[in-house]
Amino acid sequence: MRQSTHSRRPPRPRFVPSVLVVLAVAAGALTGCGGDDDGDVPGVAGRTAAAASGPRSLAITARATGAKSAEYAMPATVEAGLTTITLRNETKGPREASLVRVEGDHTLTEVLEVINDQGGAPIPDWIHADGGVAIVAPGQAGTATQNLVPGDYYVTDSTDPDSGVTPAKPYRFTVTGPVSEGALPAAPATVIAKDYGFTFAGLKAGKNTIRFENTGKELHHALFFGxxxxxxxxxxxxxxxxxxxxxxxPPLDFARMSGTTVLDGGLAQNTELDLKPGRYAVVCFVSDRAGGPPHLAKGMFAEITVK
Ligand SMILES: [Cu+2]
Incomplete structure (x- = not known):
């Protein structure tokens, strides 16, 4: 069950190549030195739900419970609609809040079995990858703005260097109806994932606000490796x-790593991508719902130079 932190472990072929995150941590990336996020995180102080046309807020806080373990605090219910999700990372390691929506009654164990599968098993229809906030460095905050549909959500985290996606207990919340959908604000850069490839526009060195859009039918993410x-x-x-x-x-510079969470086909979110100057390889490791190899094997690989 426990993942070794051996520096040559293979990437997970499903939602979460956490080993690559481990390598990034070992390389000193994601250690959180910017510290300039506190004042300008949308959806927390200064912005309230009172802005009728603006996104709602969902605050998720990751707190350390031990040297390597964390717990996640969030409201039990939120209303459906356009929402800015903020993950504040108060732990000493990188964290993420990937949202997994389940239809019907499914336990965390069932969810993790799907997410952690490395054998190319099918992804059941009851599980949906609904975005969330990808890798956030210690002491930092990250956001994603997206529409939340009514349903039951688990918060999962692939960045734990020791255990991968094995939260000690189910962290979940419920999105209540009615269905509400708002338009995403304009974003200065875009990352589009399709079956099977990527297109990019407007990416530059620094913290990018991006529209990440999955225009395909399958589940995709976009992981950026220097x-x-x-x-x-x-x-x-x-x-x-x-x-x-x-x-x-390794032909990779693990000190330069960024990426998104996984989105079901047809979904989009605005989120952040922290890029440094240089060449990046962009990859999707998720497999088809019908099962099979990671999308990398279907050509979901691109290179881009960031200036
Ligand atoms: Cu993919």
Whole structure:
């Protein structure tokens, strides 16, 4: 059950290649030194639900419960509609709040079985990847603005260096009806995922506010890995395809890593992507609902140079 932190563990082929996050942590990325987020996080202080046309707020706080464990605090219910989700990370490691919506009565154990599967099993119809906030460095906050549909949601976290997606207890909330849908605010950059590929617009070095959109039918995310200087596309592809099990120095610079959570086909959110200058490899490790290999094997790989 426990994931070793061995630096050559393969990436998880399903929702969560947490090993790659582990490598990033080991490389000193995601250690939180910016510290400039406190004053300008939408959806917390200064912005209230009173703004009738603005997004609602959902605040999630990750607090340390031990050297390597965390708990998540959030309201038990929120109303459906356009919502800015804020994850405040008060722990000493990177955290995320991936939202998994379930139809019917399903336990956290069932959810984790699907998420942690590494054998290309089908993704059942009752489980939905509904975005949330991806990797947030310690002491920082991250946001995602998206429509929440009524239903039951689990909050999962793939970034625990020791245990991957194994929260000690179910962290969940309920989105209550009626169905409400608002238009996402304009975003200066876009990342579009489709079956099977990516397109990018407007990305630059620094903290990008992006519209992340899944225009395909399958589930997708976009994980950004800095490429090591001089690394070739072939070397990078080989490294991912071999799940990191290649001799020699990795062709990736794990100090430069960013990404999104997973979205079901047809969904979109505005969120943040922290990029540094240089070349990035962008990958999706999720597999089809029908099962099969990670989308990387279907060509869901792109390279982009950020300036
Ligand atoms: Cu994908």
């Amino acid at each position: 490429e090591a200087p001089g690394a070739t596309r072939a070397e990078v592809l080989k490294f991912f395809s071999a799940r990191g099990e290649v001799p020699g120095k």
